[in-house]
Amino acid sequence: MSELLSKAIADWQLMQSVELIATLLALAYVILALKQSLWCWPAALLSTILFTQVMWHSALLSDAILQLYYAGMAVYGWWRWQQLKQSAKASVEAGEQAPVYEWSWQCHVKLIAITAIAGLGLGYAMAGHTQADFAYLDAQTTAFSVMATWLVTRKLVSNWLYWVVIDAVSIYVYAQKHLYFLTGLFMLYTIIAIIGYFAWRHHFLQQQPLDMTASA
Numbered sequence: 639m640s641e642l643l644s645k646a647i648a649d650w651q652l653m654q655s656v657e658l659i660a661t662l663l664a665l666a667y668v669i670l671a672l673k674q675s676l677w678c679w680p681a682a683l684l685s686t687i688l689f690t691q692v693m694w695h696s697a698l699l700s701d702a703i704l705q706l707y708y709a710g711m712a713v714y715g716w717w718r719w720q721q722l723k724q725s726a727k728a729s730v731e732a733g734e735q736a737p738v739y740e741w742s743w744q745c746h747v748k749l750i751a752i753t754a755i756a757g758l759g760l761g762y763a764m765a766g767h768t769q770a771d772f773a774y775l776d777a778q779t780t781a782f783s784v785m786a787t788w789l790v791t792r793k794l795v796s797n798w799l800y801w802v803v804i805d806a807v808s809i810y811v812y813a814q815k816h817l818y819f820l821t822g823l824f825m826l827y828t829i830i831a832i833i834g835y836f837a838w839r840h841h842f843l844q845q846q847p848l849d850m851t852a853s854a
Contacts, residue, residue, distance in 0.1 A: 660688035757781035
């Protein structure tokens, strides 16, 4: 019995350490993304690899799958931001930040509807065929996180508004699962997402008129 207890404590301590390191890397990702630094993507990649283990161990299966998606998007995001930087080379050489973009509200309404339907489908699958906790809620945050991450790679200003809502819901889920580092991280995420929106929005309004669908 004492050996089992010692092993359980050791496993818990290891998971807490992994969660802490992943949390710090994830925080670095958001701060670097706010600054439009390409180095946000390597930080994201390392963070997602560690978080995959944490989510699987916590029976948040949709989130575990989401982390694998994040890893792929970290690689794609690095490439995509390089392409956007090259396409705006004149502005960058002049000492300005690469441009950011935005879509019409009609596009966002369609995107929200499609994403919500996808989240319901994922939630139904998770609730019926797995032991996932918070199956429908976790599935919705997963679906919207997939969509919002794609918007980050496109450098759309409104990606931050999606993250404000996603992060706020995630705070509740992670607190219920006693993932305290993650809970604290997503509290910071919510604040940073609000700051990020106003910073990118200010940049968008200050830059020269651009094709709104240039990053699609």
